[in-house]
Amino acid sequence: MKNLLELNAWQSLNEHFFNIKHLKMKDMFQYDEKRAEKYTYELNNIYFDLSKNRINFDTISYFVDLTKSLKFHNRIAELFDGDKVNNTEDRAALHTALRAFDEIKFEKIAQERTMFLEKAENIIADNGIDHIVQLGIGGSYIGPKMVNEALSSYSNGRFTIDYIANTDTTDFDKVFSKINIEKTLFIVASKSLNTSETQYNLNKVISKLGLSAPNEKFYCLTANREKAIQLGFNPDNILTFCNSIGGRYSLWSSIGFTIVLNIGRKNFEELLKGAEIADTHFAETDDYFHNIPFLLAYINIWHRNFFDLRAKANIPYSDALKYLPEYMQQLEMESLGKLIDKQGNKVKYATGGTIFGNIGTNSQHSFFQMLHQGVDIIPVEFIAIANSDSKLIANCFAQSRALMLGQELSDLNSNNDNHRFFPGNIPSNTILFDKLTPSTLGSFLAIQEHKVFVQSVIWNINPFDQFGVELGKTIAREIESNYETQDHSFDSSTNNLLKRINN
């Protein structure tokens, strides 16, 4: 396989970059009255305005050439057909099958879906339960938590839902201080059932309840049924999903059980169907000039590899989307933070990137200073909901405009105060939902997943493994097992830190 840097389309992009890098976006808008329409796209009542980026028709054309030279049509077919796209773990990545209603290729996945949906309906109908405590971490935590918050206006109000992810006792104690155990269901969400934090919290809950194993009030959402049985879960309370679903792609599976409990089966199905709309758009829009996940990926690669921008901000102007930045962090950084390519060689170009964020307008009163006047250019993804408070929307639109325009000293009437200089020309995407519904949220999240997939194929890395988290886990086990010993054989910094704890 030819190295990315040697591909003709990549070289064309390089040449094109030198022609475009000095352009000012505000001039691009002035010269082309139709710029906004040209670079705005729509799917399922979500509007994607990508016009405030330093791109033009040629930029997208060269990326489309690149896409075609990588035979992307086949890559997408492999993903949807269940080929082993996760080559390092020798398995498929079947998250799209979880939301397939129109064309069911994987019968077992559809059966598992029916099973957890029916189970959730029974629990909703059971008045004996009014509190849910979910134990789980990573994708087995942040996806359901983010969606439940985003769709809180769709909640059936049946349950208070709490999450225990970390092993810090603060969350644990807080949750236990308020539950009526008789009326509480404990849900253990763990694909592997080998995650130390989740095992630890499960054991802690079991002993807190004075049990020796999970009783009928415990459910288990997992791909490891055998281990769940070994741990003593009632087989009827084990809701499985297939091993070919990655943690950060799993909210559509039984891992989304608390979402079904919270918003009901119909709304959860709407969420899946919204994702299916995005899947179909991604797989069937052969005209890549209008394929939204491709366009978003092109912009990310344009920023990362050509402008050498290493960080970007994710800013939802909506309290309902307050956990989105954390979710996007796992999706992008765990999928794309890779320096080894699919063949096991070190990549010769940048991949991944830092993603951070918080809700607007709160973040305007903190890190936005650096976005406007810092030395690094940090692109922003603004997310807003059209039927929000006008003050919120005005602030969102003002920020993307201010970042683009900047402020020259000559624009100021009064004294030429250098401190009031804003360089401007800072890129942003604005994603505007007409309304935040299960369907639109589903489409949006699936688009983000596919965007990550496109970037991974262009960068020739596997977005579905996460070996980078393993080394820390191994060392944590070593440290934990030597915790109280006096003489440690780690490095002197670690040794001293441990001594300090033990003194």
Ligand code: F6P
């Ligand atoms: O440590 C990383 C990770 O494997 C994530 O990818 C995953 O979402 C999380 O841990 C939790 O894993 P599990 O669902 O197997 O407990």
